[in-house]
Amino acid sequence: MQRILQPGEIETLDRIHFPRIRLPQPATLFQERAARLRQLAAGNPIADYLLFAARLVDAQHHQVSQAAPAEPLPAGAAERASAHGMPLLPVADALPAAWRGTLRGLVAELKGDAAVPAALQPVFDHLAALDDTALDALARQVLADNIGREELAAAPLVMAALQVVYAIRAAALSEKDVPYAEPATVCPVCGSAPVASVLRIGGEAGGHRYLHCSCCATEWHMVRVKCSHCESTKGVRYQGAADAQATPAGKADTRQPVLAETCDTCHTYRKLVDQEQDPYVDPVADDLASITLDLLMGETEFSRASGNPLLAIEKPLAV
Ligand SMILES: [Zn+2]
Ligand SMILES: [Zn+2]
The missing domain is CATH 3.90.1670.10 (FdhE-like domain)
Known part of the structure; x- marks a missing residue:
């Protein structure tokens, strides 16, 4: 027999619907x-x-x-x-x-x-x-x-x-035109790498993490436990400019609007900007402006997963 949802249950279900x-x-x-x-x-x-x-x-x-x-x-x-x-x-x-x-x-x-x-x-x-x-x-x-x-x-x-x-x-x-692309770490619209990820507030997207495309500015959802570069769920940590060392996900001081999300599997980092800490964050602008965090990360084992579209940096010569 088909169960009929009560009004309260319908609202609960609705809350788990958020834009992909x-x-x-x-x-x-x-x-x-x-x-x-x-x-x-x-x-x-x-x-x-x-x-x-x-x-x-x-x-x-x-x-x-x-x-x-x-x-x-x-x-x-x-x-x-x-x-x-x-x-x-x-x-x-x-x-x-x-x-x-x-x-x-x-x-x-x-x-x-x-x-x-x-x-x-x-x-x-x-x-x-x-x-x-x-x-x-x-x-x-x-x-x-x-x-x-x-x-x-x-x-x-x-x-x-x-x-x-x-x-x-x-x-x-x-949204229905946009495929589930593989790998999930590239933009499903234009195939470019994300510049950073962003925790959104407000509306149905609130509380969810999205990767922000460096080219077309489309944002696509990815659960926070996954590395935005290799999709590993092991050893994802956060490091802020004010932290002495990386902190496991869930235990980080997340009161900083920009954190570096590091991955022990692929040894890269990509920044996470948090709209809850500052409603005006913009993934491209905040990534560019937080260059102090990049300098700090330059002294760790983690290299930047992908660049900022508004800044071209000469790559070190391969040795
Ligand atoms: Zn794109
Ligand atoms: Zn990774």
Whole structure:
């Protein structure tokens, strides 16, 4: 006999329903990120860089309002991605032509801004001179994290343009279009690595941990006991800038808005930003601004799982 749920039980069930995917809202995403970068710049050791990043993110916001609407999803794409457990629109496979116009728009805006460091003018001139083929080649290099020293300064601009175009594409999707991709540590929409993870507050997502895509800003749920890089459930710990050593999950001093989540299995770390500690956290901005924590982690056995899209760092030469 089928049991009928009582009203109280229905409410209890409802509370365990939370979104698997949080799609970005490009109309406010960049505006809020720029404000957060400016807030975090005060007293920060990399204040000047954060203020430049805020200008870049302002320019992203302006590009959102000028951008073409998202291209419709190719027929059968959602079904194919779901059947193969693959990301829906892998960014490196098919660069939408719109990204180049967005990049050129970003470059034009920053080039005319007296507040942007003069040292960046040659980077803007270089990017403005590249033709479509050269720009696409550069984007593929940046996405593959395979850039030479001479292109380092251009990489955040390339990522900024891709973020605008892909956030608009992701925002046009619905949760049911987004596959369960394997591995669960890459973005199910665009296949990029997460920049950080975020503990959300409010609404159905409250109290849940999401990985935040470094490219399209989609957030996908992952239980906190799992490493966001190798999915191991063993030896995941947290370390904050104020902690002397890593603390097992569940025993950490979680009153810090940014913690490094370390994994004893893959020996990497990725930051976790906690909206409960500060409602204005932004995974990209807070990750960038907490560089002191990266310096601290540089003295441990853990290496960073993936980079920040707004900061390109020369990789040490393999020995
Ligand atoms: Zn993505
Ligand atoms: Zn791991």
